[in-house]
Every structure is written in C-alpha cells, then in structure tokens.
Amino acid sequence: MGFILNIETATKNCSVSLAQAGNVVAIREFAGEGYSHAEKLHIFIEEVLKEAETNFSGLEAVAVSMGPGSYTGLRIGVSAAKGLCYALNIPLLAIDTLEVLARKLKITEGVIVPMIDARRMEVYNAVFDTNYNKKSDTKAEIITGDSFSEYTDICHLVGDGAEKCRALLPDNKFMYHNDIIYPSSAEMALLSYNKHQKSDTVDVAYFEPFYLKDFVMNR
Structure with missing residues (x-):
C-alpha cells in the first residue's frame, strides 16, 4: 500500500506528515513567530519520505489543508501540493482546516x-x-x-x-x-485516507484554497 503526503500550512504551523492506511508514519512540523513555510516545507517533505524509506514514486496522493487561514501559508501549501500531483500524476485531496483543528x-x-x-x-x-x-x-x-x-x-x-x-x-x-493552538498534518492522516478511499478528489488544475476573506497585505 502506498503513502499519502499531508501538507498543513494554513497557520503559523508548517506541518508535513506521511501516512499509510490513515496512520502517520513520519511527521515534521514547526510553528514559529513568523511564517517560515517557504523555507521549511520542501525540506520537511524530503525528511518524511526519507524517514519512511520511500520516495516520491511511493506516493498515492497528496492532501492539502484547504483553509481558511493565512493567505500566504495556504498559497505555499497548495502550490507545493499541486506541483507534486501534476508531476507525479496522482490525485489531490483537499481537507477542511477547521476540521483538522477540531480533531485535535x-x-x-x-x-x-x-x-x-x-x-x-x-x-x-x-x-x-x-x-x-x-x-x-x-x-x-x-x-x-x-x-x-x-x-x-x-x-x-x-x-x-x-x-x-x-x-x-x-x-x-x-x-x-489553550494547549491546542494550531492544526497539524497528524490529524489529516485519517481524513485524507477516507477521502482517497472514496475518490473524493479535487481538480489539480483549478483547485484554489478556501480563503474566506480578501487578501490583506500584512497578513
């Protein structure tokens, strides 16, 4: 059975997990004061693949947190997810960020x-x-x-x-x-697995994050 890569970047937490059959096998995340997603996201992706002793060819799908949340964070996560799905010809799964947070x-x-x-x-x-x-x-x-x-x-x-x-x-x-602050890709594992089982995917070319509000420059 292949892996699903889960990407959560809707808040200050840059979180990436690799899951198999709904169970997390590797995870990396960092929540700093600033948004460091652009610097850390691809490093985290490479690290979880290495920890699971697999590579991009082992991915069955990529799941991304769809929002609402930070405009910049969502753009980074969705762009990375769409790029991987397009290059690997695998499905893209969109997960409700607030449900991810609720499931903590x-x-x-x-x-x-x-x-x-x-x-x-x-x-x-x-x-x-x-x-x-x-x-x-x-x-x-x-x-x-x-x-x-x-x-x-x-x-x-x-x-x-x-x-x-x-x-x-x-x-x-x-x-x-107060101990639950940010959503994590850990809670995406089961959600993405269930969506993948039902072929509940989104169009890689046309999918856009759920911003809910207009972009604010200093957000």
Missing part, C-alpha cells in the same frame, strides 16, 4: 469550536459535534458577547483565535483549551 480535541459532550485568528477580534470558525460533524457553516466572525448564544451545551474553544475571546465570552459554558 476529543470530547464526549458539548461542541467543539475551532478558531483561527483572522486579525483584531475576528476569527475563522465553525462548530462541530462530538463526532466531528459540522453543525455550522465556516465563517469569518467578529466575536461579541452574543457569539454562540444558540448553543446551550459546553463550547470547547480551540485554536490561536480562542484566547482573545476569553474577555468577551467568560461564561462557564465556554471551555478554553
């Missing part, structure tokens, strides 16, 4: 609200149930005291956009998981 947390009650910082008091977010089924549309939202008032269960907030919500959402129904 396992809960038995309530909902998971993954949040990616979108500047000032705005976050990219969606809501998932305990089985990671999406309960709301992905959106860019300015957080107010009324945000998520429609949910009466515990809301588990994760991601680098969560902490700035604490002052506006102090109610006990909000739980802040």
Whole structure:
C-alpha cells in the first residue's frame, strides 16, 4: 500500500506528515513567530519520505489543508501540493482546516469550536459535534458577547483565535483549551485516507484554497 503526503500550512504551523492506511508514519512540523513555510516545507517533505524509506514514486496522493487561514501559508501549501500531483500524476485531496483543528480535541459532550485568528477580534470558525460533524457553516466572525448564544451545551474553544475571546465570552459554558493552538498534518492522516478511499478528489488544475476573506497585505 502506498503513502499519502499531508501538507498543513494554513497557520503559523508548517506541518508535513506521511501516512499509510490513515496512520502517520513520519511527521515534521514547526510553528514559529513568523511564517517560515517557504523555507521549511520542501525540506520537511524530503525528511518524511526519507524517514519512511520511500520516495516520491511511493506516493498515492497528496492532501492539502484547504483553509481558511493565512493567505500566504495556504498559497505555499497548495502550490507545493499541486506541483507534486501534476508531476507525479496522482490525485489531490483537499481537507477542511477547521476540521483538522477540531480533531485535535476529543470530547464526549458539548461542541467543539475551532478558531483561527483572522486579525483584531475576528476569527475563522465553525462548530462541530462530538463526532466531528459540522453543525455550522465556516465563517469569518467578529466575536461579541452574543457569539454562540444558540448553543446551550459546553463550547470547547480551540485554536490561536480562542484566547482573545476569553474577555468577551467568560461564561462557564465556554471551555478554553489553550494547549491546542494550531492544526497539524497528524490529524489529516485519517481524513485524507477516507477521502482517497472514496475518490473524493479535487481538480489539480483549478483547485484554489478556501480563503474566506480578501487578501490583506500584512497578513
């Protein structure tokens, strides 16, 4: 059985994993203050292939985190993924970044609200149930005291956009998981495997990241 290469660059975390049958066999990631994806991404790809004692010919597909997130980060990841798929003639899989982030947390009650910082008091977010089924549309939202008032269960907030919500959402129904900040390619492994099994692919030539917002120069 071949490998699937997973690329996650939607946030400050530059993350690459190599997976087989939904299980991670090698991973490299780095989250710095700046965006170092352009310098590290291809190095990480080469390192995970070497660790698994394989090469590009061993890849069955490439999966990329599709957004929302950093414009620059998404462009770098998607460009690399499309280039590999085109050169190797293998399928491209697109994975929802917020679901990747949500899957870093396992809960038995309530909902998971993954949040990616979108500047000032705005976050990219969606809501998932305990089985990671999406309960709301992905959106860019300015957080107010009324945000998520429609949910009466515990809301588990994760991601680098969560902490700035604490002052506006102090109610006990909000739980802040400060140790979960960025999505990782580790959580992409099972998602990409399932998509590959169902041939749920995207067009290599025409696929574009899910930016959700217009490009901002200093983002």
